[in-house]
Amino acid sequence: MLTLGALSKLFKDGSGLRGMWSNPLIRRVFLEDLTNFVFGKDELLALQNLINAESSDIVEVLEYVSYAIQAVSRKERVAQAKNDTFKKLSDSEKEFLEFVLSKYIETGFKELDQEKLPH
Known part of the structure; x- marks a missing residue:
């Protein structure tokens, strides 16, 4: 072990x-x-x-x-990635991604599993 x-x-x-x-x-x-x-x-x-x-x-x-890399919260991680990603999306795509990311912040990486988001 x-x-x-x-x-x-x-x-x-x-x-x-x-x-x-x-x-x-x-x-x-x-x-x-x-x-x-x-x-x-x-x-x-x-x-x-x-x-x-x-x-x-x-x-x-x-x-x-x-x-010894300081842990970053899911909320901080989303905020860091959001600016660049959102520039390329339509309003409806942003709305959907906001929903998915809010669930990710709440519950973690399992929200982004292939079984939940197959396509």
Whole structure:
């Protein structure tokens, strides 16, 4: 079984972790592997609570533990990405994306899973 110190060996660097996390299919497999071989869901949630990152995704927790990168809340993450993304969208697309992102802020990355947003 791996330890916290060994987490950083699962991915090359913070951008490698982000790359895996940004693809919903790879993210699902990564989380299954992480849960099966490293930490279960309860341990990951305990880590999240330990660093006061309850409003952040697990990827933020892993970055913090592995690379001492400060966790950013989902709300902050959305605000950072929103400006560039929204410039390219129509009003109806913006409205839909606002709805999806509000659910993401509330509940986390599982709101963006392929099963919920297949198309």
